Amino acid sequence: MILVTGGTGLVGSHLLYRLASNNDKIRAIYRSEQKLDIVKKVFSYYTDQVDPLFNRIEWVHADLLNIPDLTEAFNGITHVYHSAALVSFEPNKYYLLKQINTLGTANIVNLCLSLNVKKLCYVSSVATLGKSLGNAPITEDTFWNPEEDNNVYAITKYGAEMEVWRGTQEGLDAVIVNPGVILGSGIWDHGTGHLFNRVFKGSKYYTNGVTGFVAVMDVVEIMILLMNSEIKNENYILVSEHWSYKQFLQSMATHLGVSLPNKEVQPWQAELAWRLDWLRHKLTGHDRFLSKQLAQTINSKSAYSNEKITSLLHYNWTPIEACIQTISKHYKSDN
Template identity: 35%
Template sequence: MNLVTGATGLVGSWLLLELSKRGKPVRAMKRNGSSVEPVKNLFLEFLDLEHFEKIEWIDADLLDLPSLSNAVKGVETIYHTAAKVGFDPRYRKKIYRTNVYGTENLINTAAELSVSNFLLVSSISTLDAEAGNQTIDENSKWNPELPHSDYAISKRRAEMEVYRTSEETGMNICIVNPSVIIGSLNSRRSSESLFERAFRKSGLTTEGITGFVDVRDVAFCLAELAEKEIWNQKFILNSEDLKFPEVFDLIRKNQNLKKMTVLSNAQLKLIKNLSKLSLMFGGPGITNAAYSALTGKSNYSNRKIMDVLDFKFISVKDSIEFHSERYLRLKSKNSN
């Protein structure tokens, strides 16, 4: 049995689809009250209802050990996609509870119940460039001297929990570090905010460069790594490195929207400095970590995963065309 956590989220939903296409038995873990309707619609669009109905849905909470034990019982492989994504320091506690303590509870429960394999969806934010070398690969290390978001710190700590358990128990593990994930689910998820921002009539962006990857590729790589039993390794999942304005322009051009206004690094730094007072009193603002992410120019190597799996990533252009069209269609449907 395969367990997918965060099964109603963006990565979790597309992973359910990928595993179902491969005929894998799947148990899908979700929070009580989470709707499975977007997942059902995904299956109706790209597979069929029969495969959706084969999924074993189970309500469980990463912070509730009894429900977690019930979800993990009888499982051979866990795909841990559940996470709290956010870069606002006001949500620090929620991010740590889910990403750190939730992961710790899950992998400890997995060890107690003799789960064989554990795949963690982490983030490229746990990898830092070395001085004088802006190319980041799987050998790149976490630099504690650099500013990091609470999200990045939480993902780093989650990785350490997974490594610890593997060393203590011999559990097979695999960690994937996706870049910014491009995907569509129901037009209402925070993970689809790239499109929500891009389709505003006017907007601001920054000069930074980062990596982007299609959610379909993330799902494929997770399923393929497990199927080929490639364990105890880490893989960056990244299609291309692009400037933020380039990505937003690709999304906006088909809707005849003018290009976004690009803030210079100096302008963003001024805004950051002006927001310090707000941050001091627990309000919103631009942290040093956020400024670094918005202005950084890192490049992420995808060579390892491409060589190991002998596959090519979907281009960012093709990914945006596919998901932006689907996002708009879902948004129109949901507004009726």
């Protein structure tokens, strides 16, 4: 039986559709019953047979930090897809991020080892990769420098990767995927889905930073291919194309049928904005919107090499333009 953590998240929900379509025996962890509707919504993008597929999944209420509940969820499990994570760049949420991302992954790894799980697939991020010298693309071997001013999300996801690699040293077979910015339909209140929400409502601002993007179903398909292979103890960058944030946001606006963002945020403006945001947080206690590290990221230009996974699987990536078009269609139908 297959266990999926983070089953109500973006990667997890699309992964569950593919696994359910394959008639695999699946158990999925959830924390909130309301979020189960997200999974059904995602299924509806692919099929009219939502309930039959959804009912193939055995849902278990569990928390990554609750060992007894988690142990019960692992009963009879042979393969684990670990996609659960907290995504936040707010410095004051570091300890919460560390609990969920790093300690939660350690718990998953320990249970895989103690219960003789055959294989683990961990969904990490390109955020855990180091910075290359000059203009060379970042690869799976690019050195992570802990002395850099890394954001709190990257630090805790890197710690999670170290837990997975520890597991491989203790006998666990595992693969790690490092996706870029994942694009997919179904979750509109946070992540990349929230960007569709903001652009649709008239956001006018963009930056000229560049990063790597990938369709969620490409991430899912590659995860399944890796888990069904003999490959173990390797990590793979999953990025299909590199776009500027300007190109990305303006393509989104075009497909949503709204005005294009047309005001460029200069690096100095982003630097000022994060300081003002910090002050607002201190005075009001409201969550941070823009951290120092995030302000730098949205104006930086990063290039990632997908050669390792592309040459291994001869994979044909989904064009990002087509992906944005599909998501925009789903957004408009949902809203």
